[in-house]
Amino acid sequence: MRRILSILIFFLAAFSALSVEKIVVAVMQDPDFLDPHRAAASGTYEMMFNVFEGLLKPDSKGNVVPAIAESYSISPDGLTYTFKLREGVKFHNGREVTMTDVLYSFNRLKGSGEVRGLSSDFEKFVSEIEATDDITVEITLNTLNTDFLEKFIIAIIPADNPDHERNPIGTGPFKFVTYQPGQRVVIAKFDEYWNPDLPLVDEVEFRIIPDNQAALMSFMAGEVQMLPRLDAIQAEILRGRYNLISAEQNMVQLMAMNLAREPFDDLKVRQAINLAIDKEEIIEIVANGYGTVLGSNMSPIMERYYQEGLEDYYKTDIVAARSLLAQAGYPEGFKTTITVPSNYQFHVDTAQVIVEQLKKVGITAEIELIEWSIWLDRVYTGRDYEMTIVGLTGKLSAYDILKRYLSDYPRDFYNYFNPRYDELVNSAIKQTDIDKKAGLFKQAQVLLTEEAVAVYIMDPNFIVALASNLFGYNVYPLYVQDMSTLYYK
Amino acid sequence: MKRKRVSLYIGISIIASLLAMMVVSLFYTPYPVTEMNRDERFAPPSANHPLGTDNFGRDVLSRIMKGSQTAFFVGLIAVSVGGLFGVLVGAIAGYFGGMLDEFIMRLMDAMMAFPGILFALMFVSIFGVGIRNTIIAIGIMSIPSFARITRSGFIQHKEFEYVKNARVKGVSNFRIMFSHILPNVLSPIIVAASMGFSSAVLSEAALSYLGLGVQPPDPSWGRMLNESQVFITLSPWYTIAPGIFITLIVLGFNFLGDGIADLQDRQQ
Secondary structure: OHHHHHHHHHHHHHHHHHHOOEEEEEEOOOOOOOOOOOOOOHHHHHHHOOOOOOOEEEOOOOOEEEOOEEEEEEOOOOOEEEEEEOOOOEOOOOOEOOHHHHHHHHHHHHEEOOEEOOOHHHHHHEEEEEEEEOOEEEEEEOOOOOOHHHHHHOOOOOOOOOOOOOOOOOOOOEEEEEEEOOOEEEEEEOOOOOOOOOOOOOEEEEEEOOOHHHHHHHHHOOOOOEEEEEOHHHHHHHOOOOEEEEEOOOEEEEEEEOOOOOOOOOHHHHHHHHHHOOHHHHHHHHOOOOEEEOOOOOOOOOOOOOOOOHHHOOOOOHHHHHHHHHHOOOOOOOEEEEEEEOOOHHHHHHHHHHHHHHHOOOOEEEEEEEOHHHHHHHHHHOOOOOEEEEEEEOOOOHHHHHHHHOOOOOOOOOOOOOHHHHHHHHHHOOOOOHHHHHHHHHHHHHHHHHOOOEEEEEEEOEEEEEOOOEEOOOOOOOOOOOOOOOEEO | OHHHHHHHHHHHHHHHHHHHHHHHHHHOOOOOOOOOOHHHOOOOOOOOOOOOEOOOOOEHHHHHHHHHHHHHHHHHHHHHHHHHHHHHHHHHHHHHOHHHHHHHHHHHHHHHHOOHHHHHHHHHHHHOOOHHHHHHHHHHHOHHHHHHHHHHHHHHHOOOHHHHHHHHOOOOHHHHHHHHHHHHHHHHHHHHHHHHHHHHHHHHHHHHHOOOOOOOOOOOHHHHHHHHHHHOOOOHHHHHHHHHHHHHHHHHHHHHHHHHHHHHHHHO
């Protein structure tokens, strides 16, 4: 009898828990700041993306779309941005967003006089912030920067909130409930969100589980319903039993060759290496198939700026590679070293496969493992290496991705100096016509491929595991989890 | 009395078979050790691959065989380095005594106070990652134990008649130390060496496990254990194989050491 009773109570408890639709998400780390203007960690943005909104907001295609602003326009000279506020957008405390809050937020970012701004971008580029009427704000830049539009995704916060750190208030689909350091961040559905269709669940808990394996266990035990950023092996374990979603994460894994060193100063050698490497094989062995082949320094998820077809520019061809090497004066191949940061097993594994592939064209490559900090110091800053494998994290702005190859870029560790490339990228950023701008960025990518500046290997897909009854996940080219579209079925 | 020899025989047979495997691997492995096969990843043990394959589709047995070279090489060199310097330092301390003895032995105590792995980590991070530095670090770590054993033997023996005799005859200190006393204290040193061998193999496994020993794609049992642990739920045999062989070689040398010690006890 007692057993039946306890089972009954258990079911009752389970039922009452079910009536509040809640998603538990495993995250790796604590937020750094809850104040959205101070937060710098991508792990924080991943969560608080659901709480805060800017005048604009990123969508899953890598564009920015109106949020608190209803519409925007850019002056023909590209210097002045005009935003019209959307009517009836409310903060989580129930008060409507007014021009005062918008001006407060932008002035806080830009700083004034003695007070430093909280955003270096706003401090550096914005010359004037002006409200022309109650719902229109004009922001003027001091120099042309056509990627600046993307900066307006930064949060608008209420002017009368005394403590943005303890009690963060925004306008997003979820409102902040509590943060327990080392344990959890809880957010709940905001009933008066300007888009009445969202969000779909009542509560989201970001549970902080620093250990990968422990997070996997909790997920398999059903305590956690969503597990972002799985690695390929964990995905292999979960495959078939859960919803797995994988997509490009806007990262470029590449093998750089030091262009200032022999024999990599010879274009033929670099092309031969590109021809010798079978990227499909690397993806299959190292990433268990969860990867997208690249041909240049741009992931396909950057739809608008991505130059198609470059991934086929160097089709694996051992014979052609050998003859190019012979033309370059290395018929017997040569010896070289691949320097790899030891903490990234993914890159270490990639190196092992590449060593085997290069053997086939007579190149003997040795792997040298070094610590990450030493890698940053010696390879990234000091440019003292022959070949190295690393992953470059993506940015929303194509310029921020491609500027890494500019001759005057301090971290141009490839030692790539090409005035034509500099001209393409620098004129693209000044181009106000979006199609022309994209065209120039695409030409820059073609140049990188033709000149074989590096071996562009893959965009390792990031994989999200969802409980089998959870649907509606949207993949972003940014480090965010959009919880508003998720629902149970 | 026969019972006591059992550990000696077990030790010899384990080490002999591992040694045989190592010798074979110099000329022959079933597959090239770094050859990858994308169609045969995570294969379970079978007739073609008796110990299965790893995440690159490489044959685990071939890599275990090749890895035994690393294990023996590391053991041999580390014990030689440790033994050479340890015996030298211990002999000087024990024979001359006094302040010199105090100084040397306190230095050894200080070295022993350092956790071995920590010392090796420090050494490797200063002088660079690689098998050579790993071996040297492991060798240095084992100096104090050799020094202590040698010193106690020398202290005992320097009071014996044959040493006094030699000294009266005017034989040089160096000759007394190394051609008169050393052969008499050699047996405990041999026991220490066989024990040191097994701890060197373990240290190499630990350092490679931390990614500081043998560089990929060269196989080492410790590195294999390290690389396989993430796949433990997917293909347990890949983790079990290097684990068993590390256990075997350590066990083998420990039995051998025990056996030799027993043998000496009986002879005395």
